[in-house]
Amino acid sequence: QKEVEQDPGPLSVPEGAIVSLNCTYSNSAFQYFMWYRQYSRKGPELLMYTYSSGNKEDGRFTAQVDKSSKYISLFIRDSQPSDSATYLCAMSLPTGNQFYFGTGTSLTVIP
């Protein structure tokens, strides 16, 4: 079983839609949860960073962590064509700096 599971998609939505991206994980010791956005032929860009459970909002983006279900989500409101990218979830333990990444979900927002 992989440490982190992420549906690779691809996901295609019309402009203005609400997008939900999700990851599940197996290690209950994970405490830090991150979402990265990666445009084609670019490096991953840190979008959201959450510690432990709960929600965090930043503009059109909301990250949710449900540690009881070992499930994290990223919601994108009012999606834009510029949101078209691959979204990677990542998580890490309280100690150490090793990140465990999902495989990424490819998102296309159609104008």
Add this chain to the structure above:
Amino acid sequence: SAVISQKPSRDICQRGTSLTIQCQVDSQVTMMFWYRQQPGQSLTLIATANQGSEATYESGFVIDKFPISRPNLTFSTLTVSNMSPEDSSIYLCSVEGPSSYNEQFFGPGTRLTVL
């Protein structure tokens, strides 16, 4: 966040040769990381490089194949040695964030194709 550059951005190499990838950061950082990103797979950590000490390699990666240098706090190199087509991948360097090592910021990557 730090500004990270990598050279080369892409290369096509012959089997059996070696390629050295450079990573430059615009600020001093303690820890730098090297990842591999293969199509359809998760980012995989190759090694962690601290200035002034030997790099720490993850399971499945060895120094003879992926030697790393970290001569100062703003620069690192990764060499992919004796390449085979299986080494074709994107190689990324990253650095820890200023507020927490649980944040990492990535360079643009080096796209390597081995023929």
